[in-house]
Amino acid sequence: MGRLDIAVAGCGPAGLSAALLLHRDGHRVTLFERFDAPRPVGSGLMIQPAGRAVLRALGLEEALLAAGSRIDRLFGRAGEDGPVVLDVRYAALGGRAGFGVGIHRASLFAILHDAVHAAGVPVETGRPIAASRIEGGRRWLRFEDDSEAGPFDLVVDTLGARTPLAPPTGRALAYGALWASLDWPEEAGFDAAALEQRYRRASMMVGVLPIGTQPGRSGAQAAFFWSLRADRLDNWRANGLGPWKAEVLRLWPLLAPLLDQIEAPEQLTFARYAHRTLPEPVEPAMIHLGDAWHSASPQLGQGANMALIDAYALALALRTTQDVDAAIGRAIALRRRHVRLYQWLTALFTPVYQSDGRALPFVRDRLVGPLSRLWPATRIQAAMVAGLIGDPLGPLGL
Numbered sequence: 001m002g003r004l005d006i007a008v009a010g011c012g013p014a015g016l017s018a019a020l021l022l023h024r025d026g027h028r029v030t031l032f033e034r035f036d037a038p039r040p041v042g043s044g045l046m047i048q049p050a051g052r053a054v055l056r057a058l059g060l061e062e063a064l065l066a067a068g069s070r071i072d073r074l075f076g077r078a079g080e081d082g083p084v085v086l087d088v089r090y091a092a093l094g095g096r097a098g099f100g101v102g103i104h105r106a107s108l109f110a111i112l113h114d115a116v117h118a119a120g121v122p123v124e125t126g127r128p129i130a131a132s133r134i135e136g137g138r139r140w141l142r143f144e145d146d147s148e149a150g151p152f153d154l155v156v157d158t159l160g161a162r163t164p165l166a167p168p169t170g171r172a173l174a175y176g177a178l179w180a181s182l183d184w185p186e187e188a189g190f191d192a193a194a195l196e197q198r199y200r201r202a203s204m205m206v207g208v209l210p211i212g213t214q215p216g217r218s219g220a221q222a223a224f225f226w227s228l229r230a231d232r233l234d235n236w237r238a239n240g241l242g243p244w245k246a247e248v249l250r251l252w253p254l255l256a257p258l259l260d261q262i263e264a265p266e267q268l269t270f271a272r273y274a275h276r277t278l279p280e281p282v283e284p285a286m287i288h289l290g291d292a293w294h295s296a297s298p299q300l301g302q303g304a305n306m307a308l309i310d311a312y313a314l315a316l317a318l319r320t321t322q323d324v325d326a327a328i329g330r331a332i333a334l335r336r337r338h339v340r341l342y343q344w345l346t347a348l349f350t351p352v353y354q355s356d357g358r359a360l361p362f363v364r365d366r367l368v369g370p371l372s373r374l375w376p377a378t379r380i381q382a383a384m385v386a387g388l389i390g391d392p393l394g395p396l397g398l
């Protein structure tokens with residue numbers, strides 16, 4: 001494929017990695033972002049072995065490991081000392097796949113953004129995109145102030161789950177979560193290499209994920225999250241922190257040093273989740289990647305990883321296919337099976353951890369939890385959490 005003019009819309013993990021890969025392949029890439037200074041929103045997330053493979057290919061894995069926290073295990077109990085419900089060890093996979101990385105969103109953003117900046121990719125900030133149009137086979141972007149940019153041979157839509165470049169689809173989930181980045185409580189006894197959670201049925205869930213250090217700060221941090229039904233958010237705010245903290249501590253007393261750091265409700269950000277998958281993620285001269293194509297609850301912790309793999313698939317397809325529209329069709333073909341599988345798995349598992357039902361958590365605590373600690377369930381679960389079920393990396397040569 002010759003040198004293309006490419007607009008990448010959005011500076012999230014999908015957009016930044018796509019811009020970097022496509023620039024390195026010799027295309028003329030411009031990034032567009034609505035924020036004046038590109039910045040990430042939210043607390044921490046997990047980069048799984050599947051996403052790490054893409055960052056390794058980009059030469060950014062060392063930076064990821066330096067900024068993040070190595071995660072060897074996902075562990076959850078029903079109540080403080082109740083039955084073990086979740087016990088996934090990446091070591092069951094062996095080799096290089098054998099761990100995840102908890103990282104602050106700002107750190108992941110900084111790693112990718114610094115690489116984009118060092119490569120000299122132009123980033124136009126303060127440019128909220130409203131729509132796109134096609135003319136003579138090339139695509140234009142229109143901004144909220146009615147200005148336009150283009151024409152481009154290809155627009156890569158990585159504007160996230162609420163992209164204005166695709167028709168709305170999917171459904172919002174009843175449950176979301178409150179998130180905060182807090183100082184890591186050194187003496188409290190949390191496992192610094194584990195994502196730990198405690199549950200009461202599926203209506204209550206609290207978790208702690210080590211996320212390394214934020215750019216410009218020295219101490220290690222934890223992402224703290226509390227599952228909450230969206231329609232209860234106003235009540236939660238109105239009731240004040242006191243009763244809520246008491247409820248959290250009843251579920252898991254070890255959290256006291258983390259809760260002590262929360263002095264105002266504004267320290268917690270509410271994230272609401274949606275399950276959506278665009279049935280047709282390609283249009284002439286435009287491809288939708290990352291959350292713009294598929295988004296889900298973060299129950300399996302795959303979203304940023306899928307975004308990175310999508311970006312890699314696009315670069316590979318453009319390298320090996322002669323025509324833009326054929327290439328973007330090929331990129332989707334490389335990803336579709338894995339995306340479908342994980343959208344389905346996440347939809348299946350989400351109610352087990354976030355719902356009002358009693359039957360599912362009962363079966364989870366009494367049957368699935370104990371069985372999942374036996375081989376081969378140990379390996380299957382590790383592969384699922386690692387993002388490796390469906391072999392997403394094989395077709396990409398990663």
Ligand SMILES: Cc1cc2nc3c(=O)[nH]c(=O)nc-3n(C[C@H](O)[C@H](O)[C@H](O)COP(=O)(O)OP(=O)(O)OC[C@H]3O[C@@H](n4cnc5c(N)ncnc54)[C@H](O)[C@@H]3O)c2cc1C
Pocket residue numbers: 009010011012013014015032033034035039042044045046047127128129130158159160161162163164177179271272289290291292298300301302303304305306307
């Ligand atoms: C609370 C929470 C926890 C999560 N935990 C995990 C986890 O552990 N592991 C994991 O892999 N994933 C996790 N995810 C999912 C993950 O964050 C997303 O899947 C991932 O960020 C998607 O990347 P993206 O680049 O596709 O989109 P986004 O990260 O949403 O980036 C979109 C970018 O586009 C910009 N933008 C949006 N609209 C416009 C516009 N109109 N004009 C211009 N710019 C615009 C935004 O400002 C942003 O920079 C979690 C999500 C949430 C909400």
